[in-house]
Amino acid sequence: MVAASGQVHEAMEALHALQELASRDPAFARALKRTGSTHAAASLAREHGLNVSAEALWRNRGRHGLPTWRG
Numbered sequence: 001m002v003a004a005s006g007q008v009h010e011a012m013e014a015l016h017a018l019q020e021l022a023s024r025d026p027a028f029a030r031a032l033k034r035t036g037s038t039h040a041a042a043s044l045a046r047e048h049g050l051n052v053s054a055e056a057l058w059r060n061r062g063r064h065g066l067p068t069w070r071g
Helices: 002-024 025-036 040-049 054-059
Strands: none
Touching: 002 040, 002 054, 025 040, 040 054
16 A cells, blocks of 8 residues: 555656646646647656656546646
8 A cells, every 4th residue: 555655646746746837837838738638748748857647637637627736
């Protein structure tokens, strides 16, 4: 169970890094909004040095499929 907890923590860190990048880089935020799938969004994130999985993006999707974060 410890490994699963570590994976969740890493996923949440990656999502927060994605949120931070989107908040300080309007061009990235626009590109993220234009992605057509969670796989495309994860690929865009990797292009910017962030390792976030499509699954993590899907689990944390908000209205209209856009990423959202708790807290």
